[in-house]
Amino acid sequence: MTTMAVTLPLPPVVSATPSSITLTNLDEAKPKTTAKDSSSPTGYFKNCKTMNELRQIHCNITKKGICHSPSSVTKLIAACAEMGSSESLHYARKAFECYNGDGGTTGLLFMYNSLIRGYSSAGFGGDAILLYIEMVVAGIVPDKFTFPFLLSACTKVVGFFEGSQAHGAVFKMGLEEDVFIGNSLVHFYAECGKIDYARKVFDGMLERNVVSWTSLICGYARRNCPEEAVYLFFEMVETGVRPNSVTMVCVISACAKLKDLELGEKVSAYMGEAGVKLNTLLVNALVDMYMKCGAIDSAKRLFNECVDRNLVLCNTIMSNYVRQGLVREALSVFGEMLQQGPRPDRVTMLSAFSACAHLGDILFGKQCHGYILRNGLEGWDNISNAMIDMYMKCGKQEMAHRVFDCMSKKTVVSWNSLIAGLIRNGKVESAWEIFKDMPDSDLVSWNTMVSALVQESMFVEAIELFRVMQNEGIIADRVTMVGIASACGYLGALDLAKWILTYIEKNDIHCDMRLGTALVDMFARCGDPQSAMQIFNKMVRRDVSAWTAAIGAMAMEGNGEQAIDLFNEMLGQEVKPDEVVFVALLTACSHGRSVDQGRHLFRSMTEIHGIPPQIVHYGCMVDLLSRAGLLEEALDLIKSMPMEPNDVIWGSLLAACRNHKNVQVAAYAAERITKLASERTGIHVLLSNIYASAGKWTEVAKVRLQLKEKGVHKVPGSSSTEVNGIIHEFTSGDESHSENTQIALMLQEINYRLRDAGHVPDLSNVMLDVDEKEKEYLLSRHSEKLAIAFGLISTGQGMPIRVVKNLRMCTDCHSFSKLVSRIYEREIVIRDNNRFHFFRQGYCSCCDYW
């Protein structure tokens, strides 16, 4: 029922909008004495369960002619209000209209109160507010019972303006000391998101009871301030107020939000002390808390022990199972529900669809769709949205579109599910087109697109979209920032990184573990390990991913020792290592040339941590050993692998053979690599480059041909540098930059000065069959050189130049950078696809080992 369903005979002086509650209406009315109507029939409607029963009784007493007293009408209205269906309320309203004006003010007041309560508790807050207006206009003075009902109605429609007006009326009437009204005001303000106002009312209350405390605790818990809620709970207990089951439900849900099991159990201990008995709502809150805290077994036990599992409890455990990725468990609960009840409802089906989506199980998904249709559960937008998501995740785009097209009321979630689904199925372009024309979009829509661009490696575009968000006045949240931080990290744009951090602080964006980790990673990739560690040290909670980001920061810098120290600290804090952290560790050892440490860590994986090394770990070890020149040991390790070595493994060995000039092992590796007939461009390029540097141009041509046949091309080298917040990208030999002439002149000057300093270009880095002069020209136009030249002309003297390169640096560019850093007295930081190089005063932090 909406406000339109009941036609209210409102006086013409008052507009139909709820905002017309005014204080003057109240001022004109004068309080009247109340009198009890003793002659009315009592209890007629008391035990009515259904509308039919009620109608029957009403009919009977009407026949007897005893229904005309105001009291009996009041009781009828109360009974209808109690039922809370739109039908019963409609009946009540009609009965009320028949008697309007007849029963004296007292009787009318009771009727109004009853009806307002009924509308409010049945969720028709708007109708309740309108009724209040009508009552005031009719000259009926509200009493202290009216306001809790009215405020509850205002809460339901989040009518902040209306509620504030009611608050004003409470003051005018001198009712502010009533504890029920105080409690209602606390609840109202909290639900409107004005938790500070709620607190103010609470602090000003002369009398407080358990409901006052509970209302505020609940307010904090729901407003995402669970710490405050728990704190308030302990304060309440200390004050000597005993919690009841409602309080416990609120505070336990706060613990669930905090994901703090220890606290949850501590809080639960008060139940015994306070003598609070478990009811279904409380069991539900506990199960939810245990699940969210990861204590799956405790949740399961409680759930199994509960004899009268109701629908909500089943839904709670199911949705949590799905969220935790325990889809099989969720489906087992679902199966039991189908067999022995409670009967799945729409909320159950949301979890069921989510489970199908997780599994990508289209058969089961279709069965669920069938269940919806058979049981008349369709036509609810949430269900359709969940189905769009499910079909998309199962790769059934046409079905998703069909569900979408059939929706009569598409919500923003429908659109978001559609674009996210398209992106997941590789249709980023279509998603973008839809995104641009969506009838309404929200933060999730923007975040979806930002993440999609990041996922597609379109980092500049992602940041561009973020800028558009700024211009449109949309405040990003932590999900946006995770995507943007990631994009910024890939671009290695340090100024942008610093700006991002300021933005987060300025906009008070909560930095959770995920965002913290993303920021650590961002600064690490931007070549600022100090800032990375500063953020890491400030993080309250750190999981293995957070530690991995910090260890990775050390690895990129080539600081193997500190990486190991961090790892030991992590173990000391009883954080369980995973496969990923070992990749970071072994990489750190590789960059730091710590062969012994690497061997030790690699062994410890199986011997201490019970993590069997995967191919990627073997890859790291082969890289570590072969770079250090231990080619034979690397080869032995490859031969001992329990799995088939891939092209990456042979590639590392091959690359090392080139540096250590071991033709024998190289030939063996090359043979293996060609046998794998891999489609990885890098390897073929490397192979072709090895042949090229040995002058075997026929072989080079052969490999190039293979590449062409497979449709793969050499990834062109590209470097980017950030100047004044703008990212300038250069590809090898690029002439497209607007300042191309100045860049060319600068390069010329650099090369003269380098030659004077005795630099001889290393032409073996040019892997093409061209003459020397051409080779020298090509070499001088490598993308990082262009970026450095641009950096020199566009930034002030002494400013560091930061460059991000997509491929590994060649030896000529490396010695070029070293000399430029000395001659021009500039710090040059280059991140290649493997690590960082900090060039200062003619030296590089990698000690020429990369």
Add this chain to the structure above:
DNA sequence: GTAGGGTTAG
């Protein structure tokens, strides 16, 4: 008369 549970998309 006031306070409490499960809900899809990034």
